[in-house]
Amino acid sequence: MFKFKHFYTMGILIAGTLSSHAQIILTNPVTEQNKSVTDPYSIRLLPGFNAASPAVNSFRASLGVSSNPNPTPNNYAPNPTASISVNENYVYSRTYLAPRSSSDPAAPQQQSISYFDGLGRPKQELSIKFTPNGQDLVSDIPYDSFGRQVQSWLPVPMNTLNGNIQSGVQAAARNHYKKADGSTDPLAYGEKILENSPLDRVLAQAAPGSDWDGKKIQFQYQANADGEVYRYTTSTSWSNNATVSVLGLSGTYGANSLYKNVVTDEDGNSTIEFKNGQGQTLLVRKKNGSENLDTYYVYNEYNQLAFVIPPLAIDKGVDTTLLNELAYQYRYDGQNRLVEKKLPGKDWEYMVYDKQDRLVLTQDGKLRQQNKWLFTKYDKFGRVAYTGLLDSAPGRDAQQSNMVNFGGNNEERSASGFAQNGATVYYSSSAYPVINFTLLTVNYYDEYPPGSPAVFNGASVLGSNPVNGRSTKGLPVASMVKNIEDNGWTKSYTWYDDKARPVATESQNHLGGYTRTSSVLAFSGVPTSTTTYHKRDASSGEMVMKEDFSYDHQNRLVKHTHQLNGGPLEVLTENIYNELGQLESRNIGNGIQSIKNEYNIRGALTKMNDPKNLLNKLFGFELKYINPQNTSKKYNGNIAETDWATQSDGTLRRYSYQYDGVNRLKEGNYWDNAGAASGSYAEKLNYDLNGNITGLQRTGQGAGLMDQLSYTYDQAGNSNKLIRVNDASGNAAGYPVGGNTIVYDINGNMVNHLDKGISNIAYNYLNLPSSITASIGNTDYVYRADGSKVRKVFGSKTTDYLDGFQYENGVLQFVPTAEGYYDLTKNKYIYNYTDHLGNVRLSYTKGASGGAEIIEENNYYPFGLKHQGYNSNSLANNTYQYKYNGKELQETGMYDYGARMYMPELGRWGVVDPLAEKMRRHSPYNYAFNNPIRFIDPDGMSAQDIIKINAQGYVQEIIPQEGAHVVQDMNGNQLELNDPVNDQKQLQALVDYAGTMSEYELQDAEVRLFTPYSSKEMSDSFNKLGIGDINNTARSLQAFGEQSLIMTPWMLYMGWLGHGDFDFAGEMSALVQKTDNAYNPIQGGGATPPDGAGGFIKFEGNNTLYNVYDAGNFKTGKAFQLIGAPLDVLKNGANTSSILTGKGKDSAADQQAITNGYNYNRVQWKKR
Known part of the structure; x- marks a missing residue:
């Protein structure tokens, strides 16, 4: 038995x-x-x-010994030899990770190969021995019978053939990828259905994954119906040398007079865009069930954008008061420059330009009350020299006249300089304005200013005098930033190696101390070691923090160690990657915890440990999209549910989410397996058309009603300004009972919050709080002119923020690490479990028994208020208050995001978004698009995107995110922009263009961000020019007097080359046009589009993107290097040439591109 x-x-x-x-x-x-x-x-x-x-x-x-040991990293080191299919067309590239020499020809390297068919189309892409186990990562590229790429197959790891073309790739992909139930997924590809016409327009687009089968993004191309779109008009006059447009309404557009494009996402949510025959967007309509959320764009008689009318203002006429509260308004001068603008709820802002169309003066409403202007001065290359505040009463038109009559407006470096606000500035002070100003920031380029410290670590670094043609010319070398509230200064210096890579920095703080960093860079540019030296002030002892980084054969970080003041070496993290290159596991804190990540077929994170089966893990977290238990499935990227559990009590907890038709969170409902009432810790919300919250219901522990909030807005609801909150619950927990009036200043900043005991908030010119008067105690802040917080004084407690080192009353409390922080009061490393939003959920350290010990747990309502009533014991350092989104909780209950303060109990900001124009259909006070489960707001500014691209430059996904646009490859590596200002405009245009196809993400290669340009292509191009003959001619002419003061034949020949054979901008422009790396909305006139337009070029082995002009400069720099032209002569000549041909001075980006091209070391050419 x-x-x-x-x-x-x-x-x-x-x-x-x-x-x-x-x-x-x-x-x-x-x-x-x-x-x-x-x-x-x-x-x-x-x-x-x-x-x-x-x-x-x-x-x-x-x-005994654990049956669930931590995973160990793979130490695979591949043999870099390759065997290429010689009967195929291919492009083979190597990126060396270590210097190659005759004694070591097989230096570590990254290798990739693209195979092409007989028509020149890519058919297979391989990253050779890419995976941790040395397999090839292979992508198949098929075409339909019309030669169109309608399927985009996911990359799959396959046993390496050393670069040979792989067979059976699609079958391997089907076997590799899994559905949510763990079975193999036959739909390991994205697919689009194209219109059967020469236009090949996309009709439907499906992402990979059988779990999403039948859930497509749908595209419709129509014309408008009669009466469907209002016809707004303007009547424009001229006042103070600017347009003044008056808005009018002239009925509606007739049928079939506008283009109508409809995009419906996987969950049936529609976005409708209407454009006129000029391609101008007139209306963007979001559908929320039967409700329309309309944003209108109105142009004046000169085709300039004059008004943007958000949803809340539609159907309410064109009343001036309404427009001032809700609309965006713009005015222009006779040179088509924006000179006045008004954002919702703010006073007018003014802008003044110099003769080179550079923005010199700006003024908002508060500055106007004080008769002040923010000014910016530039050097002759258009680089910002210094900024400050000007005391001057005249208005915008008078200031513009002063600027026009001023003459030359470039700052020059000066050996003697001038004294201002406690600092000596080594510029001429010859640009406007010259008197009555307060200095704020100073930037130095090319050479270090007098009094600069020598590099502290004795490293060999670039100087201002060229050595082997290399110097700090064109590089930022030093800066000074003043405290806004006093004359304290932070002075920063950067030193570079001979490849112009930063290897040492020194920041001298306003207290007399410093933070110095010294980096050791690998051949590929990644840091292998960083040492930080820190002193609070001149009398303090020095702290030394050393970090080491180890990488695998693909430069993926595998180990990060940390050491403080020569103490024991701590392994902060040990990373293990799966065969797709995704971060699979992390061993934290010398292995006291291990975090295992899981992903779905789309690459989205689904688990951090398993909350249903914690084993020896302290925290488990799961994200559910299409497999929820208590709500409907979400196919468009919204999160349906989150589950979590901790070792504190082992209880499995869950939030289930519901959204409306524009993806705003409507409900967050809580559940746990310990039998808690289903109504506990819930939030339910209502919104107006602009996304302002109109009602919020919140429950506490045991489903008791904690908040029943109703929001009242100014102008009888025709405003974004919240003026009153009433709580019908009668419960003082959460939000107080309330009912007091909230007041705003002329910039739209909340200046009191009596419900929370705050009687006054004073703001500086950056709209950051300088002081808060409250019943719990007063808070004073000190900020630098760049917006960095350096000090907070609350009662008897003074907190200093010095480059991450945080002090309380002069005593160092903690220093942040990559996985948490080091607590100086306990002399322990503290580690944080954070969720997908960066929320600190659980903190732990190494306990007395050697295992991990929990010291604090935090759980949050959807909009960030902390749960109360369970697992609330804390052993953490009270000065470490970084919690929701990883932001610091203030004594007022608000979170400091850097640019603004956030109020989690209300789910909104108290200050207008500094980048409100990037998201004009939303209220400038709303938080994270009212979808705080999916989006984050790292600095309190408007949402931008992470643009994911594949190896050939095609956009694979656009992830909405805060801050500037970021470009990443599919492994998460960030690509740099050579010209961040203009290139950000190009990225915005691309996002606008791609966004009409999908509101959230692209899963296949529809839009090309950059065109790869191999070193072989460049070499072939130079050889075709006959660069060997050019070199011989140049060398011969050079012998006749390169350094002569007169125009020698050699100098004339250099100039002729720069305007002839060595002018590559047109070639780069033609290349991006040929490869579909350009977009109609941003096309410039002529053969070569302007800076920031027409797509990007990415040179082989280079992680920087160049727009077509800068790509031309890059190639020009290399061409002149090959014929022996000195770099400084080349750069000066290029700048002079640009001036003489009427294009103005070279920008810093132009000069940087020339320098980078000059130093590019991958080109071979045939000498004659």
């Missing part, structure tokens, strides 16, 4: 005993035969555990 056996080793903790140490928790029935579980510390058997099934046979639990 079968007899079931149980083995329980003495010492197992009794089920239900609480512990904050890492241990194994068992909450589910055992289903495996002869299951054995071991842990060095403790095992807990909680309700739900059962091992009585006859199918189990036996179950053993014991204390």
Whole structure:
């Protein structure tokens, strides 16, 4: 007869005993035969555990060496040799990670190859031995019978053939990728359905994954119906040398007079865009069920954007008061420059330009009340020299006249300089304005200013005098930033190696101390070691922090160690990657915790450990998209549910989410398996058309009503300014009972919040709070002119923020690390579990027994208010208050995001978004598009995007995100922009263009961001020019007097080359046009589009993107280097040429591109 056996080793903790140490928790029935579980510390058997099934046979639990050990990284080191299919067309590239020499021809390298068919189309892409185990990562590129790429297959790891073309790629992909239930997924590709016409317009687009089968993004191309779109008009006059447009309404557009494009996402949410025959967007309509959210764009008689009318203002006429509260208004001068603008709820802002069309003066409403202007001065290359505040009463038109009559407006470097606000500035002070100003920031380029310190670590660095043609010319070398509230200065210096890479920095703070960093860079440019030296002030002792970084054969970070003041070496993290290059596991804190990540077929994170089966993990977290238990599936990228559990009590907790038709969070409903009432910790919200919250219901522990908030807005609801909050719950928890009036200043800043005991908030010129007067105590802030917070004084407590080192009353409390922080009061490393939003959920450290010990747990309502009533014990350093989104919680209850303060109990900001124009259909006070489960707001500014691209430059996904646009490859590596100002405009145009196809993301290669340009292509281009003959001619002419003061034949020849054979801008422009790397909305006139337009070029082995002009400059720099022209002569000549040909001075980006091209070392050419 079968007899079931149980083995329980003495010492197992009794089920239900609480512990904050890492241990194994068992909450589910055992289903495996002869299951054995071991842990060095403790095992807990909680309700739900059962091992009585006859199918189990036996179950053993014991204390000892863990049966769930941490994963270990793979130390694979590939042989870099390759064997290429010689009967195929291909482009083969190598990126060396270490210098190649005759003694080591097979230096570590990254290798990739693209195979092409007979028509020149890519058919297969391989990253050779890319994976941690040395497999090839292969992407198949098929075409339909019309030669169109309608399927985009996901990359798949395959046993390496050393670069040979792979077969059976699609079958391998189907076997590799899994559905949510764990079975193989036959739909390992994205697909689009194209219109059967020469236009090849996209009709439908499906992302990879059988779980999304039948859920496509739909595209419709129509014309408008009669009466569907209002016809707004303007009547424009001229006042103070600017356009003044008056808005009018002239009925509606007739049928078939506008283009109508409809995009419907996977969840059936529609966006409709109407354009006129000039391509101008007139209306963007979002559908929320039967409700329309309309944003109108109105142009004046000169085709300039004059008004943007957001949804809340539609159907309410064109009343001036309404427009001032809700609309965006713009005015222009006779040179088509924006000179006045008005954002919703703010006073007018003014702009003044110099003769070179550079923005010199700006003024908002508060500055106008003080008769002040913000000014910017430039050098002759258009680089910002210094900025400040000007005391001057005249208005915009008078200031513009002063600017026009001023003459030359470039700053020059000066050896003597001038004294201002406690600093000596080594510029001429010859640009406007010259008197009555307060200095704020100073920037130095090319050479270090007098009094600069020598590089502290004795490293060999670039100087201002060229050595082997290399110097700091064109590089930023030093800067000074003043405190806004006093004359304290922060002075920063940067030193570069001979490849113009920063290797040392020094920041001298306003207290007299410093923070110095010294970096050791690998051949590929990644840091292998960084040492930081820090002193609070001149009398403090120096702290030394050393970090080391190790990488695998593809330059993926595999180990990061940390050491403080020569103490024990701490392994902060050890990273393990899966065969797709995704971060699969991380061993944290010398291995006291391991975090295992899981992803779905789309690459989205789905788990950080398993909350249903914690084992010895302290925290588990799951994101559900299409597999929720308590709500509907979400196919468009919204998150349906989140589950989590911690070792504090082992309880599985869950939030289920509901959204409206424009993806705003409507409900966040809580559940746990410990029997808590289903209504606990819930939030339910209502919104107006602009996304302002009109009602918020919040429950506490046990489903009791905590808040029943109603929001009242100014102008009888025709405003974004919240003026009153009433709480019908009668419960003071959460938000107070309230009812007091909220007041705003002329810039739209909230200046009191009496419900929270705040009687006054004073702001500086950056609209950051300089002081807060409150019943709990007053707070004073000190900011630098760049917006960085350097000091906070609350009562008797003074907090200093010095380059991440945080002090309280002069005593260092902690210093942040990549995985948490080092607590100086406990002399311990503290580690943070953070979720997908960066919320700090659980903090832990190494306990006395050697295992992980929980010191704090934080859980949050959807909009950021912290849960109360469970797992609230804290052993953390009270000065470490970084919690929701990883931001610092202030004594007022607001979170400091850098640019603004956030109020989690209200779910909104108290200050207008500094970048409100980037998201004009939304209220400038709303938080994260009212979707705080999916989006984050790292600095309190408007949402931008992460643009994911593949190796050929095609956009794969656009992830809405805060801050500037970021370009990443599919492995998460960030690509740099050579010209961040103009290139950001190009990226915005691309996002606008791609966004009409999909509001959230692209899953296949529809839009090309850059065109790859290999070193072989460049070499072939130079050889075709006959560069060997050019070199011979140049060398001969050079012998006749390169350094002569007169125009020598050599100098004339150089100039002729720069305007002839060595002018590559047109070639780069033609290249991006040929490869579909250009977009109609941003096309410039002529053969070569202007800076920032027409797509990008990415040179082989280079991680920087260049627009077509800068790509031309890059190639020009290389061409002149090949014929022996000195770099400084080349750069000066290029700048002079640009001036003489009427294009103005070279920008810093132009000069940088020339320098980078000059130093590019991948080109070979045939000498003659």
